[in-house]
Amino acid sequence: MNAAIDCPIGVFDSGIGGLTVLRAIQELLPAEPTMYLGDTARVPYGTKSRAVVTRYALNNALFLSRRGIKLLVVACNTASAVALPALTERLQVPVIGVIEPGARRAAEQSQTGVVAVIGTEGTVASGAYQQALARHNASLRVLARPCPLFVPLAEEGWTDHPVTREVARTYLADWVPENLDVLILGCTHYPVLAPAIAQAVGSGVSLVDSATVVAQAVAAQLDQLGLRRQARNVPEDHTFFVTDVPDRFRRVGKIFLGRDLSSVEQVDVPPN
Amino acid sequence: MNAAIDCPIGVFDSGIGGLTVLRAIQELLPAEPTMYLGDTARVPYGTKSRAVVTRYALNNALFLSRRGIKLLVVACNTASAVALPALTERLQVPVIGVIEPGARRAAEQSQTGVVAVIGTEGTVASGAYQQALARHNASLRVLARPCPLFVPLAEEGWTDHPVTREVARTYLADWVPENLDVLILGCTHYPVLAPAIAQAVGSGVSLVDSATVVAQAVAAQLDQLGLRRQARNVPEDHTFFVTDVPDRFRRVGKIFLGRDLSSVEQVDVPPN
Numbered sequence: 043m044n045a046a047i048d049c050p051i052g053v054f055d056s057g058i059g060g061l062t063v064l065r066a067i068q069e070l071l072p073a074e075p076t077m078y079l080g081d082t083a084r085v086p087y088g089t090k091s092r093a094v095v096t097r098y099a100l101n102n103a104l105f106l107s108r109r110g111i112k113l114l115v116v117a118c119n120t121a122s123a124v125a126l127p128a129l130t131e132r133l134q135v136p137v138i139g140v141i142e143p144g145a146r147r148a149a150e151q152s153q154t155g156v157v158a159v160i161g162t163e164g165t166v167a168s169g170a171y172q173q174a175l176a177r178h179n180a181s182l183r184v185l186a187r188p189c190p191l192f193v194p195l196a197e198e199g200w201t202d203h204p205v206t207r208e209v210a211r212t213y214l215a216d217w218v219p220e221n222l223d224v225l226i227l228g229c230t231h232y233p234v235l236a237p238a239i240a241q242a243v244g245s246g247v248s249l250v251d252s253a254t255v256v257a258q259a260v261a262a263q264l265d266q267l268g269l270r271r272q273a274r275n276v277p278e279d280h281t282f283f284v285t286d287v288p289d290r291f292r293r294v295g296k297i298f299l300g301r302d303l304s305s306v307e308q309v310d311v312p313p314n
Numbered sequence: 315m316n317a318a319i320d321c322p323i324g325v326f327d328s329g330i331g332g333l334t335v336l337r338a339i340q341e342l343l344p345a346e347p348t349m350y351l352g353d354t355a356r357v358p359y360g361t362k363s364r365a366v367v368t369r370y371a372l373n374n375a376l377f378l379s380r381r382g383i384k385l386l387v388v389a390c391n392t393a394s395a396v397a398l399p400a401l402t403e404r405l406q407v408p409v410i411g412v413i414e415p416g417a418r419r420a421a422e423q424s425q426t427g428v429v430a431v432i433g434t435e436g437t438v439a440s441g442a443y444q445q446a447l448a449r450h451n452a453s454l455r456v457l458a459r460p461c462p463l464f465v466p467l468a469e470e471g472w473t474d475h476p477v478t479r480e481v482a483r484t485y486l487a488d489w490v491p492e493n494l495d496v497l498i499l500g501c502t503h504y505p506v507l508a509p510a511i512a513q514a515v516g517s518g519v520s521l522v523d524s525a526t527v528v529a530q531a532v533a534a535q536l537d538q539l540g541l542r543r544q545a546r547n548v549p550e551d552h553t554f555f556v557t558d559v560p561d562r563f564r565r566v567g568k569i570f571l572g573r574d575l576s577s578v579e580q581v582d583v584p585p586n
Contacts, residue, residue: 073453082358089357089562190466191467191477205484285366286362286366287365
């Protein structure tokens with residue numbers, strides 16, 4: 043068993059989208075080993091119930107925890123929205139979700155006092171972003187809406203396509219007169235559709251993507267616990283697990299991670 | 315235990331789409347009790363691997379089989395495409411998939427000799443429709459293509475929407491000059507998008523929807539085995555199981571079944 047400081051940062055997501063978060067962590071913390079789990083056999087989580095998502099999240103977290111991690115990042119908005127209390131209770135290591143860092147950044151950034159959030163059905167219905175924003179600034183006006191077609195459009199690769207622009211307009215155009223100046227991309231797939239989303243809500247609206255702020259939260263947490271590796275020139279040590287066959291994950295994941303994925307291993311994530 | 319003839323017809327699908335097949339069975343065979351299982355905690359199957367879909371299909375089939383059914387209908391194109399041999403081998407009762415009846419109907423119907431199939435990635439990649447069509451008429455020319463955005467569009471309820479027409483054109487317009495006269499809707503969600511699909515492939519193309527032909531195959535199989543109930547005026551006996559909470563299934567399912575769903579029970583489908 044490694045000393046805690048040398049253990050990897052664990053990251054899980056329902057599938058591929060969380061690789062955008064992993065990428066930001068690897069860029070900010072290049073000395074840290076990472077261990078990623080994509081639950082590709084049960085993806086997506088966004089249309090499933092709170093109870094089922096919590097069960098799957100616990101399965102994933104305990105799988106990583108049993109392999110020895112020093113911190114867990116829940117790189118899935120839906121799982122962060124509904125399962126964070128259950129995960130924090132069950133795990134011995136700190137757990138960081140994607141909601142809180144994104145909400146804080148949005149609350150700090152808004153000048154007009156109107157912030158909007160888009161995400162899956164599960165994320166929006168949970169009210170997690172709405173509550174986190176209110177904690178940071180109770181006087182904010184918050185608009186929130188699910189955009190279920192954005193994930194399949196991103197996975198289809200239609201990132202700059204007339205259909206995507208039309209879908210974004212259909213979902214978002216009625217927000218243009220609302221005076222919002224910050225829009226939270228509350229789903230790890232959405233950053234790849236950022237141009238179409240930005241066009242639909244109009245100029246003057248900043249998009250907040252959780253990846254960078256989550257990486258900063260991870261760094262701060264490691265510093266606070268004395269668990270940040272100071273080593274330089276260490277060899278990279280990144281492990282990938284998936285619950286379905288790796289082919290599609292490896293192929294599509296490259297777009298999200300921005301480089302080739304090293305070895306990807308298929309595993310069974312047992313029920314607890 | 316009921317006599318075999320009084321056992322229900324078992325039907326499973328990855329989720330909601332299979333209700334269109336159940337509806338056709340109930341309309342053609344009103345004296346038959348039915349037992350439906352929608353695997354809503356693991357939906358969709360169309361983007362998952364052959365191995366994972368086969369495993370889930372076996373879980374579902376054995377769940378229904380243990381409850382006593384006289385025949386199993388696999389009302390999911392992806393599961394029919396990849397798991398039918400495994401299901402037939404493991405079950406004691408006859409198993410009917412949706413591919414074979416639809417392919418037969420299409421092969422009989424085509425005059426031009428050009429037939430097209432659309433479905434999920436899993437269904438199209440399996441080659442199951444292509445092989446079934448070739449068995450019925452080796453000289454057919456078969457066009458096949460996955461249309462991954464159709465399922466989320468159907469579930470979003472955008473059945474008659476400019477975006478859906480544009481997506482259908484993007485997927486299908488290059489087939490217009492191909493002289494096809496039959497298009498198989500190789501996914502149980504697609505019938506609700508039939509107008510947009512028909513418009514995209516042009517007039518003179520008949521759409522084949524498996525639901526009706528599957529119901530006829532079920533009736534024929536029951537007749538052949540002497541398992542068709544002749545009773546009239548029997549009370550309706552239809553059971554619904556789902557693996558996630560029933561709310562969404564009950565709400566969206568109504569559109570597919572064409573009427574309210576009687577009691578829906580959430581169950582765990584154990585691994586075998």
